[in-house]
Amino acid sequence: MSVPTETLLQAPILAGALVRSGKDADRIDGVRPRLVVEPRTAEEVAALLAWASRERLTLVLRGGGTKLGWGRVPAPIDLLVSMRGLNRMLAHEHADLTATVEAGATLEELNASLGRHRQWLPLDPAGDEATVGGAIATNDTGPLRHRYGTPRDLLIGVRLATTDGRLVKAGGNVVKNVAVYDLGKLVSGSFGSLAAIVGATFKLLPVPASSQTLSATFQDRDRAAAAVARLTESQLEPAAVELQAAHDRGRGTMAYRLLARFATSPAAAAAQVEQARALVGGGEAIMGDAEVALWRRYQRRASASAGTVLRMSWLPAALPQVLALVEEVGRTDGSVELVARAGVGTGLLRVDGASDWQAATVERVRARAEIVTYATIQDAPPEVKTKVDAWGPPGAADTVASAIKRALDPAGILNAGRGPV
Amino acid sequence: MPGGVVIGLSRLNRVLDIDIPNRRVTVEPGVTNLEITRRVAPYGYYYAPDPSSQQVCSIGGNVAENSGGAHCLKYGFTTHHVLALDAVMPDGELVHLDSAIAGATGPDLVGLIVGSEGTLAVVTRAVVRILRRPESVRTLLAAFDSISGAGAAVSEVIAAGIIPAAVEMMDALAIKAAEAAVRPGFPAADAVLIVELDGPEPEVAELFPLAERICRRTGAASIEIAASDEQRARIWKGRKAAFAAMGHVSPNYYVQDGVVPRTKLPDVLARIRQLEARCGLRIANVFHAGDGNLHPLICYDEKVPGQADRAVEAAGEILSYCVEAGGSITGEHGVGMDKREFMPKMFTDDDLDMMERVRDAIDPRHLCNPGKVFPTPRLCGEVPGPYREHPTERAGLAERF
Structure with a gap:
């Protein structure tokens, strides 16, 4: 912090870089970063990390900026590194059901590209601007979590920039691989506090040919919970099972809404919605544009x-x-x-x-x-x-995670004290 | 490791909790993989990872190796099914760690420990996810007159948007061995393909005929569809016995484990055929065709001077093919000691240095499984090389899978 911002801007490493002073719009919990840098390559990210580590400049990585509310109120932030410049699709091996992408690409951009071969990465964390790197770093999920798991479950390879300025990889391009440590798992949920995720390889899935959603409402909490139990104990295979519980101002009580989505072949989606309707005792089947709109509304509501x-x-x-x-x-x-x-x-x-x-x-x-x-x-x-x-009270895991943090970020610059390590 | 201490965990073999409403089971590491399914089957559940050795392999070993099995294309590996671990860390602390899939926040340490080959912690308890039995399972066995024909069938099934529960392939020598060992009634063919679909009845009813048509269109000479659970079990018995069956066609064999991107399978198999001709040893192939994991079985006779060394060389060469094709030196058997020297083919010094820093942070004195995984100069007392029979095997008391 002792170095004036003007001096920082003169640093040789920033010559030719996309860099500017932090603005109000860049604030995280009211803390305005001194500089905002947008590297264009993984090598530039690695060099930035090494420089920041040497100079003891605190550094926060930003993808789409959709999850910056997560974490503690930061210490003063010297550098906010926007990863949006690293947004290239590097490979889509559609016959192998894998894709490699830079971390700053949004999930929406990635899925638009994968869709050309009727494939997708079935991750739907909230926020239209959510990036691949942000999804991994937070391991955030949406309703599709029910069927497809979390980002860490679909990640098969990861490329990281380290605080000593190196680019390293773990995992690879194949879905099955047990050679050495799965560092992709280690950085899942690390919130950019161990290294910078610069690229990722995922296993993909075919886009389901058809989708339908059953929507059922309940006034009674135990009936709502029982309906969920009947669905999850059945042999149906929903893509999502969501229960929304909100205060109904009109009636002065809680109201419950169950959404069960079935995404599979056309006849199977229709048949499962009907079976689900019988199991939960009613409801309305929603499909087509109405279904797309329903889920978009639902997702926005959850995060706003x-x-x-x-x-x-x-x-x-x-x-x-x-x-x-x-x-x-x-x-x-x-x-x-x-x-x-x-x-x-x-x-x-x-x-x-x-x-x-x-x-x-x-x-x-x-x-x-x-x-x-x-x-x-x-x-x-x-x-x-x-x-x-x-983050809540520390557990046993924190001691182990802290030891790893000290090894990978000895200067303690990454994520400016926002946690989780 | 001369002078080392072996901690045997086979007596930690209790199933501690079966929690059907929460779809999880808590076990000690010595419990066998199949035991979990056996215990939850009466409730209509099962444990998904199913390595071929599942009758005897333990969950502790599965956690150490991140074991897969025939059904991992659709259902994933051990790492996708472990919710939490109790582990003794190298500093002697017994800790409980929840995985990210159990809702824990922060770096996913369970995901790090699973597959770490015992180099980070000693796992003393695991909480695993169990799944509801699928409503419908349908299995077909298709015979092809070439590996590439069978490979084309797999490609088209996947291009049609179908993710089979399992896609397994065996070549002529592997078929012959399996026939000799357990008589599954496989047709004499250059390749057989096992395709299994599972899921809700309407889904399987819609997709299975499509998979069958694809097999016919890509040149299947014959297709057998399992009409009963017994018939399906017989087909799987033939597949799962394939390793042990090699003993029926060769005095000794070396099992290799490598992975290639699925579409590179035909190329890599062609190279393995050339290698076979060049080294003068027969090589049988059994593989998880859906995920590109191949298990070449190199046949040799240790009584013939030089053959064992040639088998080791051939096995190593196959790993080079895998790496060159963009794959991995191990899909499920791990690095251990035998494959340490191949690590630099896949990873740079920087990659390995990063992993060693993680290791050093957790186990600075390298107490846990020293000498494994990371490439180091060979230590005295090590005896790398092809598989040697355990005395219990020679005595006919145990069987290798």
């Missing part, structure tokens, strides 16, 4: 919040208790809404109200560890994050 968005995990069979807990905290001062990957046991809780109440709600949920195993803040106003830790 002026308040706190809490990412929670629980054992799938604890769903009734989770719904009861949501109802219980919803009876206090503000409003809550749950969007749950109900088959998996994870979801987002939107918490809107006074900031003290938001913080208290986070603590109230964390106090119920017998129901909710993890509760991390995905987005919150800085004043909430200064009251409660974004």
